[in-house]
Amino acid sequence: MNYALCSEQTALSRDVVKWLQSLALSVYPKNVRRDLSNGYLLAEIFSHYYPRDISLNLYDKGVSLSAKQKNWSQIQQFMKKHNLHLLKEAIDGTIHCKPGAAELLVQEAHTILTNQRAADVRCREVHFSDEEYQKQLPSVARSTASKAIKNNLTATEITAEPDICTNQRKAQVILRRHLQLKADEKILNPERFQVKRNRNQLAAELPKGSSQDEEYCRIPSSGKTGSNSSTRTGTSDSFKEIKVNQPVRHSLLDY
Structure with missing residues (x-):
């Protein structure tokens, strides 16, 4: 509302x-x-x-x-x-x-x-809620989800409108607003909530032309690859062919 x-x-x-x-x-x-x-x-x-x-x-x-x-x-x-x-x-x-x-x-x-x-x-x-009051409090002193519903859905309101579905919708609106407030708080204070940043966020914070940036953007070098060697991310690995002599098995028909 x-x-x-x-x-x-x-x-x-x-x-x-x-x-x-x-x-x-x-x-x-x-x-x-x-x-x-x-x-x-x-x-x-x-x-x-x-x-x-x-x-x-x-x-x-x-x-x-x-x-x-x-x-x-x-x-x-x-x-x-x-x-x-x-x-x-x-x-x-x-x-x-x-x-x-x-x-x-x-x-x-x-x-x-x-x-x-x-x-x-x-x-x-x-x-018509205590949202403005909650924003003035320190993070550790703000209401939990259940406390937010209790503060903003009064007993007289439930008594005046005893329909369960109506009160459930009101509680959902209060809970959605509370979760949005928590999400905004996590964005402003990620260290407090130990929010891990993804690779895109970390890459965006890197200075341009840095060695780390080049490492992220490194493109494998193109070139001909032989049967006994392969090129991967700028380095080549050689493979040596090993021949294995297996014993000849004779069948009974040979005798």
Whole structure:
């Protein structure tokens, strides 16, 4: 899952932070990923612009999966009524506390409600995963394949979508991304992984005109070869003919 229109880092942009502070929310989102997961805070944000259409009494402040799904269902009905759009994938990522999803959702809400985009928002593709965090860690501290799946496929995500095939596809995507990260790391640090270079890579590193290069490119010399000698890679080997006298066997018919 790739999405654009996000800040370069997972933190909110300066314009969005000032905008949230101006709304005087009941709870300021210190941890955006956690505080926006149940949808109540986003409903409170929209209620400042649509006070007659959103009743906060109907929203649950709980953190259970059922409470989150109920709140977000009401938010989606409200947005459909007013022809407003938020990325469904970003909503799902926010519910399951995926990295970068809640930040992207708040940025999009800011654009919808204020009709302006944050000044320091840059367009680039991101994944709702911990890939950026893993790249910042030393190689020895990065997650294994099983840990990567556990970090990026949450328990609530499996509960919300219990279909085994769907979750297997998600795990395969996570595993493929993890293996690609490992492959890139091997290219950058071949000594650490003891990667053996093939003959083509070694030949490409040799300086031009070196004796070793000539040895690789040596062509056997052409010439006539006799029955008792052969030429191989510039050297000739002579063969001496040896005659062996075998005893004559007589048959009984000779007598």
